[in-house]
Amino acid sequence: MENLTTNEDMLTKAIEKQTIKLPSDTFLFAAMGAAALSLTLKCMGNDKNATFIGQWVAPILILGIYNKLVKQEKSK
Numbered sequence: 001m002e003n004l005t006t007n008e009d010m011l012t013k014a015i016e017k018q019t020i021k022l023p024s025d026t027f028l029f030a031a032m033g034a035a036a037l038s039l040t041l042k043c044m045g046n047d048k049n050a051t052f053i054g055q056w057v058a059p060i061l062i063l064g065i066y067n068k069l070v071k072q073e074k075s076k
Contacts, residue, residue: 016070016074019066019067019070020067020070020071020074022067024064024067024068024071027060027061027063027064027067028061028064030060031056031060031061031064034053034054034056034057034060035054035057037053038050038051038053038054038056038057041053042054
């Protein structure tokens with residue numbers, strides 16, 4: 001069980017190392033882009049794709065929050 005925790009910690013640190021490199025604004029702009037694309041598709045009558053793209057907004061914003069938290073934790 002201890003080995004599993006070590007592997008998880010290594011994976012988490014590797015992900016956080018890459019996440020820190022991205023500016024926090026990246027996630028906000030990506031979410032806004034997804035919302036705009038979804039609205040455009042909806043206006044064009046492509047409801048299925050509009051719904052699919054629209055569902056990306058919340059997870060992208062959550063990733064942005066994760067990014068911000070990791071950066072704050074690393075700065076302590």
